[in-house]
Amino acid sequence: MPHADVVVIGAGLSGLVAAARLAETGATVTLVAKGHASTHWGAGGLDVAAPVGAGTPAEGVARLAAEDHPYSFLGPDVAPSVAWLLERLEASGLPYAGTLDTPIRRVPTAIGGTRRVAIVPAAQAAALRPWDRDELLVVAGPAGFKDFWPAAIADSLGRESVWQGADRPSHVTGVSVELAGIADRNNLNAMHLARRFDDPAQRADDIGRFAAAVRKAAGGRPGRVAVPAVFGLGEHAEAWEELRARLPLEPFEIPLVPPSIPGMRLWHVLRERIRAAGGRVQIGEAVHRIHVEGGRVIAVEMEAAARTHLIRTEALIMATGGLAGGGLVATGDGHIVEPLLNLHVDAPEHDAWLVADALDPSGHPIEAAGIATDAGLRPLAHDGRTVALANVLVAGALLAGQRSLRERCGDGIAVASGWRAANELATDAARTPIGREPLAVRTDQ
Amino acid sequence: MTIADIVREAAEERPVSASSDECLKCNVCNTVCPVLRVTDLFAGPKYEGPQAQRYRMAGLQQIQGPDSVNPKSPDHSVDYCSGCGWCTTVCPAGVKIAEMNSQARGRLREGRRPKLRDWGLAQTDLVGTMGVLFSPFANFAFHNRVVRAAFELALGVHRKAPFPQFSKRTFQSTWKRRQARRPDGGTTKTRPGPDKAVVYFHGCSANYYEPHVAEAAIWVLKRNGFETIVPEQVCCGLPLISNGLYDDARERACKNGSVFAEYARAGYRIVGTSTSCTHTLKAEYEEMLDMRDADTTAVSHATWDICEFLLDLHEEGRLDTNFGRLDEDLPYHAPCQLRSHGIGLPALDLFALVPGLRAKDMDHDCCGIAGTYGMKKEKYPIAMKVGAPLFEKVKASGATVAACDSETCRWQIETATGVRTRHPIEILAEAYRAADKAGGGTAAD
Numbered sequence: 001m002p003h004a005d006v007v008v009i010g011a012g013l014s015g016l017v018a019a020a021r022l023a024e025t026g027a028t029v030t031l032v033a034k035g036h037a038s039t040h041w042g043a044g045g046l047d048v049a050a051p052v053g054a055g056t057p058a059e060g061v062a063r064l065a066a067e068d069h070p071y072s073f074l075g076p077d078v079a080p081s082v083a084w085l086l087e088r089l090e091a092s093g094l095p096y097a098g099t100l101d102t103p104i105r106r107v108p109t110a111i112g113g114t115r116r117v118a119i120v121p122a123a124q125a126a127a128l129r130p131w132d133r134d135e136l137l138v139v140a141g142p143a144g145f146k147d148f149w150p151a152a153i154a155d156s157l158g159r160e161s162v163w164q165g166a167d168r169p170s171h172v173t174g175v176s177v178e179l180a181g182i183a184d185r186n187n188l189n190a191m192h193l194a195r196r197f198d199d200p201a202q203r204a205d206d207i208g209r210f211a212a213a214v215r216k217a218a219g220g221r222p223g224r225v226a227v228p229a230v231f232g233l234g235e236h237a238e239a240w241e242e243l244r245a246r247l248p249l250e251p252f253e254i255p256l257v258p259p260s261i262p263g264m265r266l267w268h269v270l271r272e273r274i275r276a277a278g279g280r281v282q283i284g285e286a287v288h289r290i291h292v293e294g295g296r297v298i299a300v301e302m303e304a305a306a307r308t309h310l311i312r313t314e315a316l317i318m319a320t321g322g323l324a325g326g327g328l329v330a331t332g333d334g335h336i337v338e339p340l341l342n343l344h345v346d347a348p349e350h351d352a353w354l355v356a357d358a359l360d361p362s363g364h365p366i367e368a369a370g371i372a373t374d375a376g377l378r379p380l381a382h383d384g385r386t387v388a389l390a391n392v393l394v395a396g397a398l399l400a401g402q403r404s405l406r407e408r409c410g411d412g413i414a415v416a417s418g419w420r421a422a423n424e425l426a427t428d429a430a431r432t433p434i435g436r437e438p439l440a441v442r443t444d445q
Numbered sequence: 446m447t448i449a450d451i452v453r454e455a456a457e458e459r460p461v462s463a464s465s466d467e468c469l470k471c472n473v474c475n476t477v478c479p480v481l482r483v484t485d486l487f488a489g490p491k492y493e494g495p496q497a498q499r500y501r502m503a504g505l506q507q508i509q510g511p512d513s514v515n516p517k518s519p520d521h522s523v524d525y526c527s528g529c530g531w532c533t534t535v536c537p538a539g540v541k542i543a544e545m546n547s548q549a550r551g552r553l554r555e556g557r558r559p560k561l562r563d564w565g566l567a568q569t570d571l572v573g574t575m576g577v578l579f580s581p582f583a584n585f586a587f588h589n590r591v592v593r594a595a596f597e598l599a600l601g602v603h604r605k606a607p608f609p610q611f612s613k614r615t616f617q618s619t620w621k622r623r624q625a626r627r628p629d630g631g632t633t634k635t636r637p638g639p640d641k642a643v644v645y646f647h648g649c650s651a652n653y654y655e656p657h658v659a660e661a662a663i664w665v666l667k668r669n670g671f672e673t674i675v676p677e678q679v680c681c682g683l684p685l686i687s688n689g690l691y692d693d694a695r696e697r698a699c700k701n702g703s704v705f706a707e708y709a710r711a712g713y714r715i716v717g718t719s720t721s722c723t724h725t726l727k728a729e730y731e732e733m734l735d736m737r738d739a740d741t742t743a744v745s746h747a748t749w750d751i752c753e754f755l756l757d758l759h760e761e762g763r764l765d766t767n768f769g770r771l772d773e774d775l776p777y778h779a780p781c782q783l784r785s786h787g788i789g790l791p792a793l794d795l796f797a798l799v800p801g802l803r804a805k806d807m808d809h810d811c812c813g814i815a816g817t818y819g820m821k822k823e824k825y826p827i828a829m830k831v832g833a834p835l836f837e838k839v840k841a842s843g844a845t846v847a848a849c850d851s852e853t854c855r856w857q858i859e860t861a862t863g864v865r866t867r868h869p870i871e872i873l874a875e876a877y878r879a880a881d882k883a884g885g886g887t888a889a890d
Contacts, residue, residue, distance in 0.1 A: 002760070002789070035537035036473045187488050191476050259472040275808075284534030285787050304787030306727035306745045326537070 004030040004280070006425050007300045007313040009287055009340070010327070012037035013411055014396025015319030016270040017085060017418030023277035025426040030311055031274065032302060034286035036267070037325060038397075038414075043255035044229070044262020045120040046096070047404075048082060048412030050104045052361075057118050057412065058100040064407060070399045071409070073375040074416040081419035082119070082412065092269040093237050097125035105130075106166040108137075108226055110148055110256045112156025114163055116408065121262050123231065123240050126224055126252035130167050136223030137169035138214050138249065142206075143176040145188050147256045148228040150174030169224070175217040179206050193230035194261045197239040203232070204242070211246045218249055229253035229262050236265055290316070290340055296391045297341075315391040317421045318343075318379075319414075322370060322397035336369050338398070343379045343388060346372045346400040363406045370400030377421050393421040461545055461732065467538040468495035474532035474542050479811040480525060483830035487525035490532035493549070494542040497523070501549060523549050525824070527815035527831075528687050529781040544732055547686065551733075554689035562601040566817040567688040570680040573653030576611035583611050603825035607814065607860035609654040609852075616647050616656040620675050639712035642672040643754070644705065644747075646715055648722035649680050650852035658852075661874040662718045662751055668877055669758060669765050674713070676704050681722040686733050687816050698730045702740035709747035716754050718870060720850040721782040721816065723750040728785070750783070751870055752791035752850065759798070769879025772801040774844040775872065778835060778858060780851035781811050792850055792869035799876040804848070809835035812849075814857035829861065836861040848872055 008019045011033035019031040049060025049071070058079075065075040079100055086096050098119035106114035107127035120128065131137075137157065141148040154174030156162055179196075182188060196202045214225050225247055232239030243251055255262050271281050288308045291299040297316045301308045320327030320340065329339050334350030347353075347369035354364045372380045377393040380386065395417035397410060404410035474490040475481055481489040497520070523546050532542040565572065576583040586592045593604040636642060643666060651659040663673045678701055682694035705715055705726075717723035726748040730736045749757070758764040779790050796804035812832040813819050819828025839847050839862045847866045849855045855866040 002794075034539065036476075036535045037537055040473045040476060041471060187485070187492065189472060189475060189489075191472075191481075195482065257472075259476040264476060280789070282789060284784065286539075302787065305724055305785060306748060309788055 002030075002310075003312040004028050005313070006030075006315045006317060006422075007032065007311055008317040008319055009033065009300070010037065010319030010321060010325070010396065011035075011039070011267075011281070011283060012319060012321055012325060012396055012414065013039060013042075013266075014414035014418040014421075015317070016267070016274070017081070017415050018317045018319060018395055018422045019279055019281070020088070020270050020273045020277070021084070021419050021422035022425065023274050023279035025422070027426060029274070029279040030282065030313075031279065032282045032285045032287065032300065032311075034326075035283060037321065038410075039263040039267035039270075040260055041258045042260055042263045042411075043115075043117075044260055044266055045117050045124060045255075046082065046085075046098075046411040046415065047117065047408040048078060048100060048119060048415075050116045050118070050408035051406070054104060056101050056103055060104070060407070060409070061100070061412065064409060067401075069401045069407075069409075070413050070417065072401075074413065074420060077416040077420045078412055081416045084419060085415050086119075088273060089266070089269055092273065094265055094269050095122040096120065097122050098128065102128070106163055107252075108139075108153065108157055108254055110153065110228070110254050112153040112162065114157075114166070121253070121265070123229070123236070123251075123253040124255070124262070126250045127226070127254075131169050132222070133170060134222060135169050136218060136221045136249075137172045137226060138217045138223060139172065139174045139226045140177055140210055140214050140217070141228050142179045142182055142188075142193060144182050145193065145228065147190060148254070150176050153226070153254075171223075173217055175213050177210050177213045179209060190228070190230045190256050190259055190261050191233075193228070194233040197230065197232040198235045200235075200238070203235075203239055207239075207243050207246050210243065211248065215248050223249050225249045225251040226254050227251050229255045229260070233261060233264060233268070287340055292341070292389065295389060297389060315393070315425045317393050317395055317418075317425070318371075318398055319395045319418065319421075320398055322402075323366070325397055327396075327398040328369060336366075338371060341379075341389065341392065343371050343392075343394075344382045346370060361406075363403050367403045367405065368401050370402065371398050372400045376424050377417060393424060395421045461541040461548060462498060462501075464539060464541045465495035465498040465545065468540045469538050470496075471537070473535055473537060474540075477531040477535050477810065479529060479531065479813070479831045480527050480827060484525070484827050486522060486827070488522050490526070490542045490546065493523045493526060494532065494545045495540055497549070498545060501552075520549055520553055523553070525827070526550070527811070527813075527818040527824075527828075529811045529815055530785045531781065531810055534784060541732075547689075547733055550689040551686075551691045554691075559688065559690060560601070562821065563688040563817075564690070565600065566602070566820060567684040567690050567693070569649040569653075569684050573611070573615070573649050577613070577615050577653050580611040580613050587611075597822055601822040602820055603822045605860075606820035606825055607853075607856035608820075609650075609856050612654055612656050614656070616652045616659045617675070617677070619656060620659075636674060637672045639714070641670065642674055642713065643716045644674045644676060644708045644713045646678060646681070646701075646705070646717035646719075646722055646726065646748070647675065648717060648719040648852075650719055655852060655868075658718050658868045658871060661868070661871045662716070665755070665870055665874050665877065666716070669755070669763065674708070676708070678704060681719075681725040682734075683721055683725040683729065684817055686725070686729060687818070691734060695734050695736065698734055698736055698741065701726070702730070702736075702738070702744055705747070706740035706743040709743040713747065714754065715744065715748045716751050717748065718751050718868060719852055720750050720780055720786065721853075723748050724782045724785050750786060750788070750791070750850070752795055753786070753788050755873070756791040756794050759795070764798075765877070766798050767880050767884075768799040768873070768876035769881070769883050770801040771799055771872070771876050771879055773803065773846070774842055775802055775804040776807050776839045776842045776844050776847045776864075777804050777869075778807045778809065778812060778839075778847065778849040778854060780849060780854045781815065783850050792848065795869065795873060796848075799873070802872070802876070805842070807835055807838045809838065811835075812854045812857045814853045816853055819853075819857060828857070832857060832861060839864050846872075 005027040008031040022029040048057035054060035065071040102118040139150040139154040151174040158172040286303040289301040336347040348365040353366035381388040396414045526546040530543040597604045682697035685694035813828030859866040
């Protein structure tokens with residue numbers, strides 16, 4: 001049967017980072033997933049940590065590390081793992097802006113709100129710079145595109161309350177750009193537009209229309225332009241360069257509802273890196289069963305037509321996601337289970353899952369449900385001390401103790417844990433961990 | 446019973462149509478649809494599939510009355526689905542989108558006389574039988590520009606659509622003649638056991654157009670210690686399924702089931718060289734045609750794609766790996782149907798055993814042909830656009846031969862690029878012959 005030194009389950013950011021890092025170290029790695037994941041849904045930036053009150057991601061990490069949180073043991077890996085990832089992305093032609101010490105700032109969203117970010121794709125970077133007093137914001141999007149309404153976005157961003165005290169443009173105006181052959185489309189999504197901008201001839205015409213519309217709206221005033229994040233997928237770098245060169249004001253992309261073009265750019269780069277280093281990425285293959293022998297995973301059995309097939313492995317990285325991603329499942333009778341290995345899930349009792357106010361600023365206890373691990377990311381048994389399976393590591397949203405919606409830490413945990421899991425397994429010795437003692441178990445379990 | 450079993454059982458109880466309940470409307474399917482990538486005529490898997498499903502349900506319940514709205518179903522465009530299955534592959538929620546669309550097409554055709562063109566393209570065994578019978582005339586007609594233009598006008602089969610040469614003789618008749626020539630006249634009742642023989646499903650392509658593929662398979666199997674049993678068989682039914690002719694497809698499935706199930710129950714493995722036929726035997730009888738009888742299940746479990754089978758032999762240490770050197774670049778296209786098998790890319794694993802052979806995955810979603818889809822007048826331009834990046838890559842490779850597991854893809858690639866495109870089994874046979882030449886070894890026959 002096929003063999004891989006390491007099998008990674010899950011094609012979200014943590015699984016991709018783990019597989020890319022492992023493939024780089026020379027290990028044979030196979031990533032399997034039942035379908036696409038967070039890359040296709042997310043905004044494409046790296047939310048490392050932005051809990052309320054934190055001025056930079058580094059401050060956020062330090063604050064969360066002091067709590068019962070994955071950063072309490074992943075903290076030291078955040079900076080090197082993020083630096084590693086940003087370096088790889090840049091080398092693959094997808095540069096990012098921002099570091100852990102970049103101030104967290106409010107940037108516009110596609111519904112005219114704001115969100116707090118620090119590390120974003122370069123195409124979103126211009127939104128991070130503080131606004132001068134006299135600066136204009138032109139919101140420009142293709143007419144007839146239902147996922148981005150320039151007039152509505154501009155109207156909302158013109159209100160002081162949306163910026164929650166942050167500096168903001170002095171004036172916001174929306175402009176719809178008529179692109180050739182778009183108006184009569186009744187089914188226009190971000191993918192259609194991204195592919196238009198991948199086509200050099202179409203791109204030249206479309207960008208010309210954007211430039212004319214923005215020039216007219218700006219009327220010579222200083223400022224910036226917000227555009228929907230659709231400027232190219234395969235040829236994003238070229239499309240973005242052309243847009244910057246031809247617009248009278250500096251542009252930035254606003255990520256949209258799924259499908260996320262910035263996230264797909266990230267997916268393509270990481271998949272290509274894994275494959276180029278000899279790794280395999282197999283999407284559409286759901287895990288049927290994981291074979292365990294003597295406290296170790298020995299093989300992963302995949303669903304297939306008519307029969308299952310096995311991949312033998314020395315180690316397994318569980319990057320299957322949390323409740324939203326399907327890595328955890330809430331049963332009808334009030335339990336949270338991990339369906340593949342039946343790992344012990346750290347979760348509150350059923351009646352304590354939620355608090356009364358849906359939008360309670362401190363969140364709901366259920367958000368923190370997940371798998372508790374030792375510092376080496378190995379899952380712990382019910383007692384909170386014993387390692388449940390010697391050669392299984394947990395990464396990403398499946399880790400217990402994160403409240404990523406509130407703390408905006410999901411991407412940072414994904415990158416740091418994927419990177420650490422890969423490093424833990426990078427050597428043959430590490431993949432045969434029989435007899436290893438648990439690493440610094442958290443005492444608060 | 447593990448928790449995974451419980452989760453799986455719940456999913457199995459849901460028929461294809463009910464899987465639309467799982468749809469999150471995330472649009473991931475729309476990002477991978479090759480048809481949506483190139484045309485507006487298809488609204489995309491999300492709209493045609495889970496989104497349209499509610500209208501179909503409403504239609505089924507016959508909502509009527511003066512004030513009720515009977516929503517117009519979008520089924521007029523579902524026929525533009527090529528059935529490649531990418532949407533189902535990447536769906537993170539497990540929605541059977543491609544299957545849903547195919548069933549919708551089947552329902553549209555229920556009780557209606559099909560277009561003569563669609564009916565004719567789907568009758569691959571009838572066309573094949575007649576074509577072989579009158580092969581000099583048929584080959585002239587199917588490759589004559591004037592006749593093809595007339596075909597296009599009268600029937601709607603595109604004049605440039607790839608069409609292979611009919612063989613002078615069917616593989617079946619060649620095989621029978623050869624058996625009759627054996628000393629025992631092919632009448633012996635003692636056939637080799639299941640560990641010494643496999644049952645061969647040649648399908649229509651090897652029978653009527655490419656008997657050399659069947660011969661290569663039989664030769665390679667023999668070299669690895671397997672006799673071949675070739676029972677009487679009919680078309681697997683896939684062309685009928687993809688043209689919405691479900692009743693005819695069921696009839697073919699029953700015929701094949703009654704013949705092959707006997708072998709399956711005796712422990713024989715059914716091996717096929719057409720990856721779309723083998724996928725039909727494995728999965729589509731049950732999934733698309735709702736057949737769950739004992740014969741269908743037995744055949745499904747016993748069916749193997751030839752490369753899957755050889756790789757399995759290799760993993761058991763039973764494959765003759767004495768391949769000779771083939772010093773060449775070999776662009777390889779993985780057909781959509783192969784991906785639906787969920788078995789990875791076994792041809793590439795086998796090519797890796799051949800010294801000197803530089804096989805390269807072209808990594809393109811779909812060649813466009815999708816069985817009979819790209820042959821139709823109105824769909825030919827779509828098919829060519831879908832496959833265009835693949836054709837460019839194959840041409841740019843500078844190779845003189847390419848490889849692909851599926852016959853219609855081979856014909857499409859060969860017609861579009863001029864690069865001879867062969868079944869992987871032919872490449873492997875050539876590698877064995879190279880070994881014989883180099884080492885003076887004996888050929889299997």
